[in-house]
Amino acid sequence: MKETLFLTKILLKNSLNKNANKDKLTFKAIAAKLLMFVAIAYIGGVVAFLSKELIEVLKAANQPEVFISLCLLSTIIIAFIQSILSSLNVLYFSKDIEFLLPLPINSLKIVLAKFNVMLVSEYIVELLTFAIPFLVYGITFQVSIIFYIMSILVFLFLPIIPILLGTILTVILMRFTSFVKNKDLVQYITVFLTFAMIIAIQIYSINTTELTDFMIANKLIQINGLTDIFADYFIILKHGINAITEIENRLALSNILYLIGESITAYLFVSILLSTTYINSATNIVSGNSKKTKTDFRKIKRNSTRKAYIDKEFKILFRNPVFFLNTVLPVLIIPIVLTIPFVSEFFSKGESSSSQAIISAIGENIENTVGFAICICIINFLYMFNYISVTSISREGESVAFIKYIPLELYKQCRYKAIPAFILNFIPLFFIVIGMNLLFSKISISFTLEVFVIGLLCNLFISYAEVLIDILKPKIHWTSEYAVVKQNMNMLWSTIFVLIVSIIILGICSFFENVHVVTLLISAILILTTIFYDNFVKLYSTNIFKKIC
Amino acid sequence: MIEIKNVSKSYIKNEKIIDNLNLEIKDGEIFGFLGPNGAGKTTTIKMITGILKIDEGDIFIDGQSITENPVNAKLNFGFVPDSPDMFLKLKGIEYLNFIADIYKIDSKIRKDRIERLSKEFEIYDNLNEQIQNYSHGMRQKLLIIGVLLHEPKNWILDEPLTGLDPKSAYDLKEKMKAHSRKGNTVFFSTHVLEVAEKLCDRIGIINKGKLLFVGTYEEMKKQFKDSNSLEDIFLKVTEE
Ligand SMILES: Nc1ncnc2c1ncn2[C@@H]1O[C@H](COP(=O)(O)OP(=O)(O)OP(=O)(O)O)[C@@H](O)[C@H]1O
Ligand SMILES: [Mg+2]
Numbered sequence: 109m110k111e112t113l114f115l116t117k118i119l120l121k122n123s124l125n126k127n128a129n130k131d132k133l134t135f136k137a138i139a140a141k142l143l144m145f146v147a148i149a150y151i152g153g154v155v156a157f158l159s160k161e162l163i164e165v166l167k168a169a170n171q172p173e174v175f176i177s178l179c180l181l182s183t184i185i186i187a188f189i190q191s192i193l194s195s196l197n198v199l200y201f202s203k204d205i206e207f208l209l210p211l212p213i214n215s216l217k218i219v220l221a222k223f224n225v226m227l228v229s230e231y232i233v234e235l236l237t238f239a240i241p242f243l244v245y246g247i248t249f250q251v252s253i254i255f256y257i258m259s260i261l262v263f264l265f266l267p268i269i270p271i272l273l274g275t276i277l278t279v280i281l282m283r284f285t286s287f288v289k290n291k292d293l294v295q296y297i298t299v300f301l302t303f304a305m306i307i308a309i310q311i312y313s314i315n316t317t318e319l320t321d322f323m324i325a326n327k328l329i330q331i332n333g334l335t336d337i338f339a340d341y342f343i344i345l346k347h348g349i350n351a352i353t354e355i356e357n358r359l360a361l362s363n364i365l366y367l368i369g370e371s372i373t374a375y376l377f378v379s380i381l382l383s384t385t386y387i388n389s390a391t392n393i394v395s396g397n398s399k400k401t402k403t404d405f406r407k408i409k410r411n412s413t414r415k416a417y418i419d420k421e422f423k424i425l426f427r428n429p430v431f432f433l434n435t436v437l438p439v440l441i442i443p444i445v446l447t448i449p450f451v452s453e454f455f456s457k458g459e460s461s462s463s464q465a466i467i468s469a470i471g472e473n474i475e476n477t478v479g480f481a482i483c484i485c486i487i488n489f490l491y492m493f494n495y496i497s498v499t500s501i502s503r504e505g506e507s508v509a510f511i512k513y514i515p516l517e518l519y520k521q522c523r524y525k526a527i528p529a530f531i532l533n534f535i536p537l538f539f540i541v542i543g544m545n546l547l548f549s550k551i552s553i554s555f556t557l558e559v560f561v562i563g564l565l566c567n568l569f570i571s572y573a574e575v576l577i578d579i580l581k582p583k584i585h586w587t588s589e590y591a592v593v594k595q596n597m598n599m600l601w602s603t604i605f606v607l608i609v610s611i612i613i614l615g616i617c618s619f620f621e622n623v624h625v626v627t628l629l630i631s632a633i634l635i636l637t638t639i640f641y642d643n644f645v646k647l648y649s650t651n652i653f654k655k656i657c
Numbered sequence: 658m659i660e661i662k663n664v665s666k667s668y669i670k671n672e673k674i675i676d677n678l679n680l681e682i683k684d685g686e687i688f689g690f691l692g693p694n695g696a697g698k699t700t701t702i703k704m705i706t707g708i709l710k711i712d713e714g715d716i717f718i719d720g721q722s723i724t725e726n727p728v729n730a731k732l733n734f735g736f737v738p739d740s741p742d743m744f745l746k747l748k749g750i751e752y753l754n755f756i757a758d759i760y761k762i763d764s765k766i767r768k769d770r771i772e773r774l775s776k777e778f779e780i781y782d783n784l785n786e787q788i789q790n791y792s793h794g795m796r797q798k799l800l801i802i803g804v805l806l807h808e809p810k811n812w813i814l815d816e817p818l819t820g821l822d823p824k825s826a827y828d829l830k831e832k833m834k835a836h837s838r839k840g841n842t843v844f845f846s847t848h849v850l851e852v853a854e855k856l857c858d859r860i861g862i863i864n865k866g867k868l869l870f871v872g873t874y875e876e877m878k879k880q881f882k883d884s885n886s887l888e889d890i891f892l893k894v895t896e897e
Contacts, residue, residue: 402785403750405771405772408768408771410761411758412758413759416754416758420751423746424747506742506743507742507744510743510744512707512708513706513707513731513736515727515731515732515760517728650710650727654710657703657709
């Protein structure tokens with residue numbers, strides 16, 4: 109027992125990837141924490157607000173308990189889905205298994221500890237999906253202390269069985285399919301599925317915004333009917349619901365005891381069951397493709413140094429799932445996710461609607477310096493999600509010394525490293541320029557061109573300058589790629605940098621009234637700054653690259 | 658030829674890791690660089706290859722200063738680092754082709770050399786795999802092939818023999834001999850005293866950033882008369 113808890117603690121610390129120098133309260137550390145806190149508070153606020161709305165709606169329909177059963181149902185579903193994803197990572201793709209297996213710890217304890225890790229991460233998710241809604245519910249109805257006690261017990265025990273089920277599913281998959289053995293592929297697939305889900309939810313939620321309160325209540329009660337059916341098969345859901353809604357009578361007590369008993373039994377039973385299967389299949393994982401094929405020597409041909417170098421950058425970027433998903437994918441996905449509301453708005457309503465009127469009103473008034481500045485800022489905002497340049501040095505990891513000993517000038521490598529980000533930024537750039545013309549049909553060609561030119565110059569400068577951010581403070585000595593893309597302050601700096609560029613452009617625009625003048629002025633500034641920066645890198649390359657070795 | 662002139666280096670201020678190092682490795686010479694762990698071998702090699710900035714002094718490779726004329730100096734050597742875990746997501750063949758592009762090797766010549774060298778080092782069949790699937794020794798062989806590919810006059814190798822199987826180690830040693838016989842320079846660090854004794858024309862022993870001895874094995878035996886093996890000498894020299 110003690111050993112299992114100890115192991116759990118170590119694995120948790122490992123998975124949270126705690127920084128070694130955490131007690132140093134530097135400005136950066138505080139800023140990062142503050143940012144984190146604001147983001148969490150924001151999401152928590154949204155959840156609380158939505159809960160409040162739903163509770164009011166259901167209260168009006170006289171069925172407030174429906175809220176509780178819906179919460180529990182979603183908790184179970186979320187725990188199940190999340191456990192499929194996290195069990196893949198925790199059980200199979202985490203590096204610690206290589207260190208754990210040689211230790212004299214029996215496999216049951218390893219499995220138990222790994223379950224605990226998943227459970228703890230589920231509790232963190234539940235804080236949002238369970239704790240906040242229940243708190244809102246409790247405050248709204250001024251419930252008794254027993255309600256809270258029961259809720260906490262359900263909070264703790266309800267996710268156990270769904271997690272076990274998700275894990276069993278994963279283990280079976282890992283045993284009987286071969287594709288899952290390829291770590292990289294699985295990571296690509298899970299992330300794409302997640303995005304597909306987000307987009308689907310977004311489309312669905314847009315279609316429901318038109319519903320009245322009454323219709324929402326009806327819909328919820330309908331879903332609740334499903335919950336009842338589901339509860340018949342999934343007995344823990346019924347126990348959970350009864351434990352909270354029947355606190356007036358004895359039913360609650362027996363139900364919570366059932367829930368706890370079932371969960372603990374299942375937890376122990378599944379752990380024993382898996383302890384042999386899991387260890388066997390965990391040692392079977394390979395990463396990357398291991399297909400042996402013959403080398404095609406005809407494909408070997410000479411390229412220019414520039415092409416060879418940029419090709420290499422792209423290969424490393426696209427073949428590494430962690431890098432690809434965290435630095436490239438946002439550039440591709442965010443424009444799409446952001447435009448879905450506009451697009452469906454555009455198609456779902458006819459010419460007569462009010463939003464159509466707003467759009468055409470904007471379209472008629474966009475060709476001034478304010479509209480121009482807004483267009484540029486939106487483009488820059490999308491560039492923010494491009495983390496390719498700002499991780500271009502850190503991504504190299506221990507191979508980074510290579511930069512220094514090959515006979516290729518450092519400033520040239522610096523330029524080449526900016527190219528991938530520059531190329532991929534064309535996606536948001538074209539997206540906005542084309543989208544702008546589709547949305548507002550009356551935009552002149554000259555305005556379009558001017559937005560494009562400034563967007564292009566911003567892209568060039570931002571992609572290039574962000575390389576310097578990484579050169580000055582690279583994160584090189586990592587063992588897991590996540591160190592580069594998670595908890596990397598450089599990403600924050602790059603965001604701040606793009607913000608500053610945008611604010612300067614906004615400032616310049618606010619002083620003038622002629623778009624052509626503004627375009628000329630900003631182009632001149634951007635071109636000169638880029639040239640100046642390029643020369644700076646060229647002159648001081650040895651000093652700039654000092655940190656890299 | 659590699660000339661190290663009055664070179665000092667500290668990672669932390671006033672804590673010299675390399676202290677006023679002077680060394681000249683002549684053409685046609687195999688030079689073995691010995692010293693205990695943490696002596697400063699890798700640091701020295703990193704300065705020769707331009708990876709680390711030199712605090713004081715300068716290093717010349719075939720007369721080209723690594724600080725003043727880095728690109729020309731870098732064209733004159735090939736380097737195998739101590740950890741071969743590089744570019745794991747590239748395939749072996751892609752890495753070699755990339756190196757050939759960087760060193761501007763003609764496509765006909767590179768095809769022949771890649772084919773010949775990879776067969777010699779027995780990784781021909783693995784060239785189409787990603788480097789992450791290579792074993793430690795295979796990764797090292799790939800880096801060595803990368804150096805041999807552009808035929809530099811100076812070879813700089815940081816512990817090149819660790820992890821190689823006996824045959825590959827033998828092949829590499831033979832290659833080093835042949836290379837020096839043609840009037841070229843080989844500079845390598847090692848912990849294997851036997852290799853240093855049999856292979857090297859001259860040996861340097863470094864400890865705590867200071868060069869304790871430079872010379873041939875014969876000179877060394879003369880200087881330390883009461884010791885009868887290189888192991889004895891090494892232990893004695895690096896004792897304090
Ligand atoms: N990046 C660094 N920052 C600070 N100190 C360093 C760094 N790299 C090396 N050192 C220190 O420099 C000294 C020399 O290290 P170096 O790697 O040159 O030793 P070495 O002779 O190559 O040893 P080994 O035989 O173990 O490879 C050591 O004391 C080490 O602690
Ligand atoms: Mg070393």
